[in-house]
Amino acid sequence: MDVSQTGLTVVRPGLLTTVQDLGRWGSQSRGVPVCGAMDTFAHRLANALVGNAATAATLEVTLIGPELRAEQALVAAVTGAEFVLSVDGRPVAHQTAFALEPGATLRFGQRRAESRAYLAVAGGIETPMVLGSRSTHLLSGMGGVAGRALISGDSLPVGRVSWTITPRAAVRVQRFDAAATPALRVMLGPQDSRFSRPSIEALLREVFRVSPQSNRMGFRLEGPVLTTLQSEELLSEPVPFGAIQVPAGGAPILLMADRQTAGGYPKIATVITADLPLAGQLGPGDALRFVSCTRAEARHALIARERELLRAIPDGAGA
């Protein structure tokens, strides 16, 4: 039987560090948001690097990273946003597995790129399962550690492991092209017919910026105003991760991991699954563009992304 024990103690929590996994699927009919990692690709990569299943919980680190003390011998890996990482002052690499001796302190230093890092430890973060998931939902206080972001002094249980990790060179994955404005591929709809043609053209041509009033529920986007032709309200309907909903004011909101299960605003377009991890790495002030694509292109893009994950982890563990 797996018995969890304290694996990590939070010395400093960082700006917003939460326990996340692949999300609380199966309870949206109860009004329970899915939550889960904003960048599931980086979450899965982190788990794979330490030999975990993709469903194991990781710590999602946002903009300013934490300081964590190992209470037992652990194997860890950090993926996603690139931070300067050190263990007891010695540098450790991004995107590779490393050892933490009992008492060692892992420190997230300066952030170099992207917004959200994922820390996986072999065995997974084993906070209690709630409705099939360990993901934290901040608004309702569900999952994770007491349903909130980590604070100093929190103890994080870690599952027992029966495997060892062979150290190897850091993996490389294709991320944003740092020189270009990130382009997220979208499929138009389901309510694109409610928008004026100039608005759809503006969506696919102009640059938007993530507003500071953004969070895990959604990114408010600053840019051209998108106007609807009909003012008539929609009946609330289920909404997905990546939907671009447009309230009456015309400023779009990109729905993210903690989105409500349903919404009544018209959705002009939806970001494809393959590009959600890129969206999940955007932070306040970041620029982005939208590019239209077909269902077939969305599928090819997703297959390409899955291949990339398998390529990054030659033995395909946990992917």
Place this chain on the structure above:
Amino acid sequence: MTATLARPRLHHSGDALVLVEFEAQMSPEVNARVVTLAQAIVEARVAGVRDVVPGYASVGVHVDPLYFDGTALEQVVTHAWDRAAGPDTPARVVEVPVCYGGVHGPDLDAVAAWAGCSSHEVVARHARQTYRVYMLGFLPGFAYLGSVETTIAMSRRAAPRPLVPAGSVGIAGQQTGVYPCDSPGGWQIIGRTPWRMFDVDREEPALLRAGDCVRFVAMAPDDWDLRAGGPWT
């Protein structure tokens, strides 16, 4: 009413959500078909389906696009539509105790002023209706109930409150509902229930589900502690 509801149509919201859409109207007849169809899709266990979510007039089918079988879903929808022409199965009726007005219902007087009647009359009108749970959303366990009598169907507050306590009963136009946890909110709060609408420690965390009938029963503030944390079964 109508035996002539149009067949539902499948729409896509990106590559990971299929919406099975009925006529866009808030009606018990349409919503009954939504609830029946959602159940049929769950039971059919279509490959790649991750979550099935009833809306007012649509069923959201969340899928993993790598594994989803769209043809299988279409067959389930067609089959369920042809089969489910019969009458709605009798709904569960849930009676929820509510302390109206006072500290528990800070907007009751405003609704009365808007309606041009006494606050007692607002309570009487709110509590004499049997409401349908159309769907859950917004927060875990938050049920959208309809329809509130038009005479008391005041729209949302201009400025939402930063904190509405768990159990607060509100009105937003012809919708009414109970806040399951402390949260910001803009509904007109006319009362509060001591019951827990959502509790992950219960076998079924959500007290209400789509298709249920709900009646609100006025209770005395003195009985609050007696009923706190319920319902007890």
